[in-house]
Amino acid sequence: MSETPLLEAVEVSKRFTVGSRFSVRGRHIVHAVDAVSLAVRPGEPVGLVGEAGCGTSTLGRCMVRLYDITSGTLRFNGVDISGKSMREMRPLRKEVQMVFQDPYASLNPRRRVRDIIAEPLRVHSKLPGEAIKTRVAELLDLVGLHRDHAMRFPHEFSGGQRQRIGIARAIALAPKLIVLDEPVSALDVSVQAQIVNLLADLQERLKLTYVFIAHDLSVVRQVSTRIAVMYLGSIVELGRAEDIFARPAHPYTQALISAVPVPDITKSGSRSRIVLSGDVPTPVNPPSGCRFHPRCPMAQDRCRTERPVLSPPDGGRRVACHFPL
Amino acid sequence: MLEVRDLRVSFHTEQGLMQAVDGVSFDVKEGEILGVVGESGSGKTVSLLAVMGLISDPNAVITGSIRYRGRELVGLPPRDMRKLRGREIAMIFQDPMTALTPVYTIGWQIAEQIMAHEKIGKAAARTRAIDLLAEVNMSDPAEAVDRYPHQLSGGMRQRAVIAMALSCNPALLVADEPTTALDVTVQAQILDLMRKLQRNHKSAVVFITHDMGVIAEIADRVMVMYAGRIVESGSKRDLFLDPRHPYTRALLDSIPPLAGKRPRRLRSIPGSPPSLLDRPAGCSFGPRCPKRFDRCAAQPALTGASHAAACFLVAPP
Numbered sequence: 291m292s293e294t295p296l297l298e299a300v301e302v303s304k305r306f307t308v309g310s311r312f313s314v315r316g317r318h319i320v321h322a323v324d325a326v327s328l329a330v331r332p333g334e335p336v337g338l339v340g341e342a343g344c345g346t347s348t349l350g351r352c353m354v355r356l357y358d359i360t361s362g363t364l365r366f367n368g369v370d371i372s373g374k375s376m377r378e379m380r381p382l383r384k385e386v387q388m389v390f391q392d393p394y395a396s397l398n399p400r401r402r403v404r405d406i407i408a409e410p411l412r413v414h415s416k417l418p419g420e421a422i423k424t425r426v427a428e429l430l431d432l433v434g435l436h437r438d439h440a441m442r443f444p445h446e447f448s449g450g451q452r453q454r455i456g457i458a459r460a461i462a463l464a465p466k467l468i469v470l471d472e473p474v475s476a477l478d479v480s481v482q483a484q485i486v487n488l489l490a491d492l493q494e495r496l497k498l499t500y501v502f503i504a505h506d507l508s509v510v511r512q513v514s515t516r517i518a519v520m521y522l523g524s525i526v527e528l529g530r531a532e533d534i535f536a537r538p539a540h541p542y543t544q545a546l547i548s549a550v551p552v553p554d555i556t557k558s559g560s561r562s563r564i565v566l567s568g569d570v571p572t573p574v575n576p577p578s579g580c581r582f583h584p585r586c587p588m589a590q591d592r593c594r595t596e597r598p599v600l601s602p603p604d605g606g607r608r609v610a611c612h613f614p615l
Numbered sequence: 616m617l618e619v620r621d622l623r624v625s626f627h628t629e630q631g632l633m634q635a636v637d638g639v640s641f642d643v644k645e646g647e648i649l650g651v652v653g654e655s656g657s658g659k660t661v662s663l664l665a666v667m668g669l670i671s672d673p674n675a676v677i678t679g680s681i682r683y684r685g686r687e688l689v690g691l692p693p694r695d696m697r698k699l700r701g702r703e704i705a706m707i708f709q710d711p712m713t714a715l716t717p718v719y720t721i722g723w724q725i726a727e728q729i730m731a732h733e734k735i736g737k738a739a740a741r742t743r744a745i746d747l748l749a750e751v752n753m754s755d756p757a758e759a760v761d762r763y764p765h766q767l768s769g770g771m772r773q774r775a776v777i778a779m780a781l782s783c784n785p786a787l788l789v790a791d792e793p794t795t796a797l798d799v800t801v802q803a804q805i806l807d808l809m810r811k812l813q814r815n816h817k818s819a820v821v822f823i824t825h826d827m828g829v830i831a832e833i834a835d836r837v838m839v840m841y842a843g844r845i846v847e848s849g850s851k852r853d854l855f856l857d858p859r860h861p862y863t864r865a866l867l868d869s870i871p872p873l874a875g876k877r878p879r880r881l882r883s884i885p886g887s888p889p890s891l892l893d894r895p896a897g898c899s900f901g902p903r904c905p906k907r908f909d910r911c912a913a914q915p916a917l918t919g920a921s922h923a924a925a926c927f928l929v930a931p932p
Contacts (some may be wrong), residue, residue, distance in 0.1 A: 341798035342769075448887045478654040479825060483869035483883035490880065505799065512871035512881065535874065549803035552830030553870055555855045565807055566800045568754070569768040 294368050295329035296354040296467055296499055297353060297386075302326050302362035302372075304345075304352050308574070318574045322348040324523035325362065327600075330467065335493065335500040337514030337531065339507060343570045346503045347525040350469045353501060354377055354386050366467075372530070384414050387460040393452035398446040403430075403455055404440040410462045429458040432495075434488060450481035457488065461496060469501045474509060486512055507550050511535055519543045522581040523573055525600060529607035541586050580612065583609035588613055616788060616819055617643040617666070622679035624658075633741050633891045635661045637843040638679075640917075643787065648813060648820045649663050650834030650851075652827060652866070654888050658843035659823050663789050664822075665689075667706050668696040672825045683787070702732045705780035709792040711772035715764040721748075721775040722760030749776040752808060770801035777808070784816060791823045827867060831855060831868060842889050842899035849922030852914055859924035862900045898926070 304323040310316030321344045330336050338346040351357045354369065355365065364372040366382060374382075387410075390396035397406055404426055411422050427437050433454040444452055453473060460468050470489070476481040486509060492498060502509040504510045509548050510517060510531075519527040519542065538544040545564045566585045572575055578585050585592040592612050600608045624636040636658040643649050653659040664670050665677050668688060681688040683704065688696070700706075708714040725747060725841060726740035731883040735743070741760065748756035751774040755799065764772055773793060780788060790809070794802040810833060813820055822833055830837055838848040839860065847860040858864040886903045889895055895902050897912040904911065910927045917925040 333729060341800060450887055478888070479827070479866060480654060480869055480884040481887055483772055483871075483881040484885070486871065487880050487883055507799070508871040508873045511873065512877060532877075545800060547873070549799045550873055551802075551806070551826060551832045553827035553831045553855065553867055555831050555851055562802070566804045567804070569770050570798065 293364070294485050296367060297330040298333045298355065298363075298365040299326055299328045299349075299502075300365070302349070302352060302364060303360045304348050304357055304509040305360045315609060320573050321523050321576065322573060323352060323359075326519055326520075326523075326525055328525065328528070330499060330501055332466070332499055333497065334516055335502060335514040337510035337517040338501060338503045338520060339505065339510050339517060340520035341546075341570050343522070343573060344520045345573070346505075346520050347471050349520070350471050350501060350503045352389075354388050355470050356388070380414075384410075384463045385465050386467045386469070387463070387465040389453075389456050389460045389468060389470045389473045392476055393449055393456055394444075394476075396456055397452060399444055401443070402440070403435075403442055403444070403447075406444070406455060407440075407458045407462055410459060414463055425462070429462055432461070432492070433458045434484075448481075449477050450484060453477060453485055454488065457485075457492070461492060461498070464496060465498070467499050467501065469503070471503045472505070473502075475504060475506060482509065489513060507535075507547060519546065522570065522576055524581065524610065525608075526582065526611070527607075527609045528600065529609075533605075533607055537615075539607065539614040540582075540611050541588050541615065545587075545614060580610075616645050616684055618680070618682040619662070619666065620680040620682075622662055622665060622681060623677070624661050625676050626668065627674040627676070628892070630892050634890055634894065635843055636665065639843075639845055640838075641838055641845065641848065643819050643821060645786075646813075646817045646819055647824055647835045648833055648835045650830040651821060651823045651840060652825065652830055652837060653840035655823055656842070656888055656891060657840040658891075661793055662840075663706075663791065663821060663823060667700060667704060667789060668693070669706070696862060698732075701785070701899055702783045703785055704787045704789065705783070705785040706794045707780050707788065707790040709775055709795050711769065711776045711796070712764060714776050715772060717764055720761050720763055721767070721779075722762075725760075725775070725779045725782055728779050732783050743782070744778070747782055748775070750781070751775075751778045751813070752796075752804075753778070761856060766803075769797055773801075774796060774808070777805075777812070781812060781816065781818075785818055787821070788813075788818045789821045789823070792825070793822075794829065795824070795826070802829075809833065827870060830869045839866070842894060843891060844899060844925065845917055845923075846900065846926070847924040848917070849919075853922040857922070859919075859922070859929045860900075860926045861904050861906050861928070863924075865905075923930075 302323050306320045306322055307317055308320055309318045340346045352359050359372055363370055364537045407426050407429055408422050411417055430437050435454050474485050502513050514531055517531050518525045521542050527543045538547055545566045548564045568585050579595045580593040580598050583589040598610045598612050619906055620640045622636055622639045626633045639662050651659045656659055666681055722744045725744035729740045745760050747757050748759055753759045753774050786912050794805050834851050837854045841848050841862050847863045867886045871881055884903050889899055901907050901911040915925045915927050917923045
């Protein structure tokens with residue numbers, strides 16, 4: 291494993307302006323992602339976890355430059371890509387691809403599967419028509435679809451099959467990094483497991499690196515070796531998946547893990563459960579100090595005024611809490 | 616209290632007859648929580664909508680018998696059904712935003728429901744609404760009563776919907792995926808709340824979900840549905856400790872574990888659920904079943920008393 295991270299975010303922030311477009315007073319700034327630093331090393335799948343409004347999707351989209359970042363630096367393979375124009379980004383699109391949550395909305399209903407998968411090849415490679423056809427057939431095999439499916443339209447497929455089409459499109463150019471934004475949350479449980487297995491196979495065969503965004507902790511645990519837990523736009527805990535699940539250090543991580551309903555009745559009684567009160571606050575007007583303090587069962591005076599920063603790595607683990615567990 | 620016998624719901628569609636619910640029979644006893652699990656298209660929502668008398672599609676055909684406290688609900692005139700619904704049987708939906716009217720305050724909506732079923736004045740109904748909001752742990756109920764749905768978060772909206780459903784103290788509460796649209800930490804709050812309310816009000820609850828984890832937390836008895844039929848039913852203990860139908864077992868296996876060693880691969884179920892327009896002959900799960908054998912060409916009946924499964928591999932007791 292090389293030392294240069296494949297993708298490195300340094301103090302990346304993304305702010306959106308919401309509210310009235312006409313009056314300055316009605317305007318608000320949403321700090322969707324607030325000075326996040328994260329390095330994705332080659333071959334080391336990273337899971338981004340957090341509830342709605344915590345900035346995981348926004349960060350994912352910033353990483354592939356679907357959003358322009360407000361401040362900070364993004365480096366891909368050591369090259370600064372934060373300020374690159376669309377045209378300058380184009381060669382990099384081959385290396386970084388994305389898979390979206392909704393397999394219904396992310397495929398053009400008027401195009402055949404063949405054309406959907408061939409699109410990135412037509413744009414980026416100089417392959418002749420025949421070669422593209424062969425490659426599309428290969429890709430269909432790779433994601434477990436039938437070659438005959440190439441001539442069909444998206445509406446003829448089930449949700450799981452559509453997600454396979456989306457994955458085939460993402461891997462068409464043999465990218466190095468794929469950002470997957472909730473790729474299985476729209477699917478039925480029995481189909482989720484198929485897609486999770488497919489992603490694991492592809493990772494091994496094609497040497498892919500994933501950034502996996504999901505709110506389902508058990509799925510994230512299955513696919514990533516490192517996990518970043520986000521709360522209200524910042525990373526609150528970062529570390530190896532096993533460590534985080536075995537011994538969460540941030541109270542939010544602990545509550546998040548304990549809130550997952552486990553289909554095991556022998557254990558559900560013995561598990562101590564932490565039920566947080568309230569909701570994730572709005573990022574328009576985040577709480578002072580530690581942003582988690584209004585919901586934190588362990589909050590003290592210091593948490594209300596002073597914002598904790600991510601601790602220096604301790605055995606690969608970093609946590610943003612004054613009183614880690 | 617609720618007896619459903621051989622319920623069938625089908626819809627005439629352009630592509631032919633779609634059999635959404637195909638011969639479902641079950642009981643709900645006073646004060647129990649029945650969990651109904653199944654994937655999308657398994658008929659779990661449609662069968663309970665039929666119980667609520669909420670299938671108004673002119674292309675729908677409902678046959679069979681639904682008896683609520685001895686009273687037959689299939690074919691009941693809408694006027695009589697309306698008196699029952701809300702007062703005796705209430706429902707909570709998955710998406711709290713669409714279950715609420717955006718143009719009225721939640722207090723108004725709860726009060727309206729109370730006034731529709733009881734002889735009560737406006738001011739008294741409003742007071743009741745505030746009490747109900749307090750009961751569902753709404754923060755600052757006196758202020759929340761005048762809020763519009765869009766001013767509330769998803770969890771708070773679902774609380775308002777639950778308050779509305781509880782307003783007439785129903786004997787039977789049908790909850791259709793009430794926590795699916797919510798975040799995990801909020802889901803935990805709502806599950807806690809529902810358990811507490813069920814204890815206090817002693818209502819029977821039918822809890823529809825696709826999440827086996829949620830079932831393990833909340834249900835007393837469980838019913839697993841697949842392609843419009845019940846494939847297994849039994850107590851929570853029976854179902855989780857001794858799953859008999861291959862589908863139930865596969866469903867439990869396909870969930871990634873949260874603790875312990877990470878399996879290299881998840882045991883997944885191949886294929887996808889069948890289309891209800893073109894159901895396979897014999898056992899519906901047959902084409903995806905790892906244990907398929909020649910008898911599966913016929914349709915297995917649900918056999919067994921308290922713990923029943925529809926599979927030829929399950930020896931009749």
